[in-house]
Amino acid sequence: MSTFLGMPSLPVFGTGNLHAAESFPTAAHRELGNAQLRANLGHATHTIRDKRLQVVSELPDWEQLRDAGSAIKESVMARLPELLEQFEQNFTAHGGVIHWARDADEANAIVAGLIRDTGETEVVKVKSMATQEIGLNEYLEEQGITAFETDLAELIVQLDHDKPSHILVPAIHKNRTEIRDIFLREMPGADPELTDNPAVLAMAARAHLRRKFLTAKVAVSGANFALADSGTLAVVESEGNGRMCLTLPETLITVMGVEKLLPSWQDLEVFMQLLPRSSTGERMNPYTSLWTGVTEGDGPQNVHLVLLDNGRSAALADELGRSALHCIRCSACMNVCPVYERTGGHAYGSTYPGPIGAILSPLLTGIESEENSSLPYASSLCGACYDACPVKINIPDILVHLRSVDVDSKRGKKKLPSQMDVGMKAASWALSSGKRLGLLEKGLPLGRLAAGPDQKITKLPGIAAGWTQSRDIPAPPQKSFRDWWAKEHHGPESGGTNAPAQGNAPADAHNNAQAKAQDKEDGA
Amino acid sequence: MRIALFATCIVDAMYPRTAQATVSILERLGHEVVFPSGQACCGQMHVNSGYLKEAVPVVANHVRAFDTEDYDVAVAPSGSCVASVKHQHPMVARSCGDTALEARAAAVGARTYELSELLVDVLGVTDAGAQLGSYFPHRVTYHPSCHGMRLLRLGDRQARLLRSVQGIELAELPEADQCCGFGGTFSMKNADVSSAMLEDKTANVRSTGAELCTGGDASCLMHIGGGLSRQGSDVTTLHLAEILASTAEAPASVTGDVRVSTGKATR
Numbered sequence: 131m132s133t134f135l136g137m138p139s140l141p142v143f144g145t146g147n148l149h150a151a152e153s154f155p156t157a158a159h160r161e162l163g164n165a166q167l168r169a170n171l172g173h174a175t176h177t178i179r180d181k182r183l184q185v186v187s188e189l190p191d192w193e194q195l196r197d198a199g200s201a202i203k204e205s206v207m208a209r210l211p212e213l214l215e216q217f218e219q220n221f222t223a224h225g226g227v228i229h230w231a232r233d234a235d236e237a238n239a240i241v242a243g244l245i246r247d248t249g250e251t252e253v254v255k256v257k258s259m260a261t262q263e264i265g266l267n268e269y270l271e272e273q274g275i276t277a278f279e280t281d282l283a284e285l286i287v288q289l290d291h292d293k294p295s296h297i298l299v300p301a302i303h304k305n306r307t308e309i310r311d312i313f314l315r316e317m318p319g320a321d322p323e324l325t326d327n328p329a330v331l332a333m334a335a336r337a338h339l340r341r342k343f344l345t346a347k348v349a350v351s352g353a354n355f356a357l358a359d360s361g362t363l364a365v366v367e368s369e370g371n372g373r374m375c376l377t378l379p380e381t382l383i384t385v386m387g388v389e390k391l392l393p394s395w396q397d398l399e400v401f402m403q404l405l406p407r408s409s410t411g412e413r414m415n416p417y418t419s420l421w422t423g424v425t426e427g428d429g430p431q432n433v434h435l436v437l438l439d440n441g442r443s444a445a446l447a448d449e450l451g452r453s454a455l456h457c458i459r460c461s462a463c464m465n466v467c468p469v470y471e472r473t474g475g476h477a478y479g480s481t482y483p484g485p486i487g488a489i490l491s492p493l494l495t496g497i498e499s500e501e502n503s504s505l506p507y508a509s510s511l512c513g514a515c516y517d518a519c520p521v522k523i524n525i526p527d528i529l530v531h532l533r534s535v536d537v538d539s540k541r542g543k544k545k546l547p548s549q550m551d552v553g554m555k556a557a558s559w560a561l562s563s564g565k566r567l568g569l570l571e572k573g574l575p576l577g578r579l580a581a582g583p584d585q586k587i588t589k590l591p592g593i594a595a596g597w598t599q600s601r602d603i604p605a606p607p608q609k610s611f612r613d614w615w616a617k618e619h620h621g622p623e624s625g626g627t628n629a630p631a632q633g634n635a636p637a638d639a640h641n642n643a644q645a646k647a648q649d650k651e652d653g654a
Numbered sequence: 655m656r657i658a659l660f661a662t663c664i665v666d667a668m669y670p671r672t673a674q675a676t677v678s679i680l681e682r683l684g685h686e687v688v689f690p691s692g693q694a695c696c697g698q699m700h701v702n703s704g705y706l707k708e709a710v711p712v713v714a715n716h717v718r719a720f721d722t723e724d725y726d727v728a729v730a731p732s733g734s735c736v737a738s739v740k741h742q743h744p745m746v747a748r749s750c751g752d753t754a755l756e757a758r759a760a761a762v763g764a765r766t767y768e769l770s771e772l773l774v775d776v777l778g779v780t781d782a783g784a785q786l787g788s789y790f791p792h793r794v795t796y797h798p799s800c801h802g803m804r805l806l807r808l809g810d811r812q813a814r815l816l817r818s819v820q821g822i823e824l825a826e827l828p829e830a831d832q833c834c835g836f837g838g839t840f841s842m843k844n845a846d847v848s849s850a851m852l853e854d855k856t857a858n859v860r861s862t863g864a865e866l867c868t869g870g871d872a873s874c875l876m877h878i879g880g881g882l883s884r885q886g887s888d889v890t891t892l893h894l895a896e897i898l899a900s901t902a903e904a905p906a907s908v909t910g911d912v913r914v915s916t917g918k919a920t921r
Contacts, residue, residue: 159846468833472850508844510837510851511702513804533704534749550839554705561663561695562711564719571667586883596845600852601880604668611661611670615689619677 144441144494146234146264150479153504157477158469167303167474174302178465181411182518188413189403198400200522203456206391207446213358213391214437220361224423226433231385233440234264240436241266241350241383242273248381248432250275250348256365256372257281258352259297259459260385260438262481266350277350278342280371282335289316295475295483298409298461303474306331339371349375349430353386354458355401356435359394362422363435366405366415376419382430387438389446389455401458404520408460441494450531454489456521463515463525469508478505485515489528497536506532549593564612571610581605655685655777658725660716660766662735662872663695665893669872675899675906676731676769682786683777692719697746698738703839706749713746714755720762727776728766731895732871733802736768741805768802769895770811770870782898783820789902791821795864796894797855797878799871800833812870812894819897825862829854836877852881859889866890866908868897 150157161167186192206213218228229244231237241261245253253270255261255277267277267288279288283301287294290312294300301309310326317338324334351372355364363384365372376382392398406415424433446452464470464484475483479501480491488509492502506529515525544551560566581587585605590598597603657680661673677687697712716739720728730736740763747756773779782788796816802808817824835841835851855878859867867882869875872893879891890908900906 155844155846158844162846162850468835468851469844469847472847506704507840508847510800510833510835510840510848512800512833512837514800514831514833517804530702530704533702534706535704537704537706550703550843554700554703554708558700558705558708558711561697562715564690564692564694564715567663567666567694574667588884593842596842596848597880599845600849600884601841601877602883603880604876604883606668607670609670611666611673612689612691614670614674616691619674621681621686 142232142439142441143444143496143499144233144263144439146440147262147481148441148491148495148502149499150491150501150505152479153501154477154479154508155504157479158473158508161473161477164474166305168472170303170305171471171474174299175465175471178299178411182408182462182465185407185411185413189407195400195403196520196522199404199458199520200453200456202392202397202400203521204453206393207389207452207455210388210391210446213393214388217356217358217361217391218437220359221363221423221435222361224361226361226423226435229434229436231436231438231440237264237385237436237438237440238266238269241385242270242275244381244383244434245270245275245348246273248348250381252276252278252342252346253348253350253383254342254346254375254379255279255284256349256351256375257284257300257367258350258385259481260352260387261350262294263387264385264438264440266385278339278346280339280342280375281367282332282369282371285335285339286312289313293476294481296461296464297459297475297482297484303476339374343371343374343378346375346379348381348383349379351375351382351384353384353390353435354405355398356386356391357393357395357398358391360422362395362420364398365417365419366402367417367419368410368412368415370417373417373419376421377429379430381432381434382421383434383436385436385438387440388442389457405458405460408458408462408518408520441496444496445490445493448493451489451493451528453523454486454493454525454528456523457486457490458521460520462518462520466514466518467509468512468514469510473508478508480505485509485525485529486523489523489525489532492532492536497532497539503536503539506530506536553593568610568612571612574606574610575608577606578608655727656725657685657687657772658720658723658728659687659689660693660696660720660728660730660735660739661689662730662732664876665731665872668876669893672731672872672893672895675893675895676729678899679769679773679786679895680729683779685777688723688725690719690723692722694719696735696738696743698734698742699838701738701742701746702837706746709746710750710752713743713759714752717743717747717755717759717762720766721758726765727772728762729769729772730766731769731893732873733768733799733806733808734871734873736766736771737801737805739763739766768806768808768870770802770808770815771806773815773898774811779815780818782815782818784818786898787901788819788898789821789905790819790897790900791905792866792908793823793825793862793864794897795825795827795859795862795867796830797827797834797859797867797869797874798830799869799874802870803831808870815898816868816894819900820902822897825864827862827867828858830858832858834874834878836874838873841877849881852877856881856885856887860887864889866892868892868894870894 229240286301296302306326353363354366406412470484478487482490488505511526587603665672697709700709743759834855835848841848875891
């Protein structure tokens with residue numbers, strides 16, 4: 131039995147679609163086997179990557195914009211409670227209604243309740259990460275409410291009963307022939323003569339969606355930004371479906387993570403330059419919708435906002451990880467990530483894939499949740515994501531931080547230490563003293579012996595087998611540099627330069643003998 | 655100038671020629687090289703694998719080895735290890751609450767340079783052929799490693815030095831800025847993804863028709879070379895220090911029988 135003490139215990143971790151159900155290496159192994167996926171992803175990510183580079187290079191103050199974006203977000207996180215209250219005050223003053231949701235379950239229940247109050251059983255949806263994070267569509271379905279995605283790519287994914295694999299282009303893993311087949315199979319009234327021409331496919335989707343827009347009484351959206359000083363919400367999109375959803379229905383319900391706040395209208399200037407360039411590689415996105423509560427006689431007359439925590443307070447409490455909350459969901463990091471490019475988004479399990487997902491998901495859920503502890507290791511730490519991030523989230527540093535949180539969380543809990551634990555401990559002992567390392571290096575000739583006549587090591591046991599599955603290791607040298615330095619290096623000779631050195635070449639013995647003889651002659 | 659060499663553990667144990675070549679280059683320019691004997695490793699394998707506690711003694715050892723020695727600047731033939739010394743060491747010290755170690759680590763980091771950085775920015779080498787006698791008559795391609803490129807912002811320093819080597823034919827590597835997939839223990843923990851990245855890197859290397867692939871980090875070169883070897887390719891890898899140290903009198907070859915010049919050991 132629990133006693134209510136009047137205060138929620140912190141941190142409240144996130145629930146919903148934030149968890150990897152299997153470890154990243156296992157999921158990645160499967161996804162890597164999908165040649166079609168890799169070809170689609172390679173093509174799509176490279177195209178967006180090049181477009182982004184081009185439009186970013188046009189701006190002489192791009193780096194200053196990134197600095198500004200980072201600084202604004204940092205200040206938002208530092209005064210989040212105060213800004214949230216300011217926003218609530220302004221939004222409410224303009225006729226909007228604010229709801230606070232601690233986690234996915236609370237948010238889902240609030241949205242379903244609001245829809246039930248209207249008496250409707252169908253809603254149209256604007257593409258939104260927050261509603262995917264909480265699994266809203268699935269929850270509504272259980273409640274007898276059907277949610278229709280209206281973003282073209284989201285529609286494709288929904289019709290195919292699939293999951294998005296990219297936060298900006300959710301159907302990046304499908305090609306146009308697959309899309310035609312999905313339309314023919316799942317879209318009511320689709321022309322049986324439908325071709326895989328992109329324009330034809332778009333028109334088919336348009337006709338299908340237009341019927342929904344004109345009949346829907348309730349829309350559900352996310353939000354890209356919320357402006358505290360005016361109580362305004364913003365949705366940034368490309369297709370215009372969002373504008374339809376935000377203006378035509380009578381009731382508008384928005385679900386937004388608490389971190390999306392910006393202090394003022396002025397700050398939007400920075401982010402409207404950063405976001406389109408970073409996400410679609412466009413100078414400006416086609417549609418930006420802004421609304422402040424209710425406008426009498428124009429647009430939805432019932433306007434709600436569900437402010438979602440779902441682990442954000444927990445992430446904010448992590449000093450070294452909190453800047454992951456600066457993310458504006460542009461997806462630039464996944465488009466440049468060599469890991470994402472090869473595995474696709476599904477390998478990350480969570481709604482948030484790619485480099486940002488590898489840090490955000492475990493921050494929101496806690497590192498010990500299901501298989502999320504494998505996510506921070508899904509990176510070679512190449513740093514491309516940090517360079518591309520418009521708000522300068524140092525993703526590699528946070529990945530490394532979360533790895534240490536993971537390792538520390540397991541200390542003393544395992545019955546037997548892992549191979550990695552044992553190896554790291556031994557390496558720590560060996561590599562924290564020049565003497566000890568020097569002593570171990572005396573064993574290098576043994577490695578040469580093990581390498582055999584072709585002088586390469588091709589098979590190693592245990593975790594090192596991961597290396598030798600696709601790589602050889604060369605035979606080690608006869609002696610270490612340290613050994614050579616101590617015994618054979620005597621500094622430069624005046625004016626002299628060249629002398630063959632002792633390496634691991636077959637001629638070593640000969641060279642060494644020569645060197646020693648020479649040293650004697652020199653009186654060294 | 656008195657220059658302290660940080661050989662790095664992988665070069666010390668697996669590629670001594672790279673450190674010998676580094677010594678040779680610096681001595682040719684008239685500088686005195688010292689080798690702080692207490693040195694071992696920068697500890698980034700531990701840090702990057704999440705074993706921060708185990709990294710502390712490794713970092714403390716490096717700082718001890720390099721702040722007790724008398725020298726002007728320190729150099730390492732590795733972008734990755736230098737980035738670790740500069741960026742990770744103070745963080746590791748901070749993580750265990752050792753503020754004195756943090757300050758000492760920051761001081762060591764501030765005067766530690768990656769080889770091309772030292773040669774270009776401090777020692778004023780603009781023409782390796784003229785100033786170092788560098789001579790390497792081979793078709794070479796070059797992989798700029800991630801940490802040198804993105805953490806140290808080495809820019810085109812390494813490529814400029816390579817281009818100024820006498821006799822060299824530098825073939826541009828397609829998608830050069832893409833990671834080779836090494837990533838330390840990433841290559842074992844996520845061996846499949848790492849191998850997929852390596853496959854694309856080695857295919858790009860082979861497409862250049864180069865005899866070898868060079869770069870500034872022995873670890874990445876071991877990874878790329880290990881992949882090429884497994885694929886049965888004749889293309890090898892060689893650290894750029896060895897190319898810079900190669901001269902017409904004592905040329906380095908691409909096949910392993912490398913004869914580089916170092917100090918006065920023999921004449």
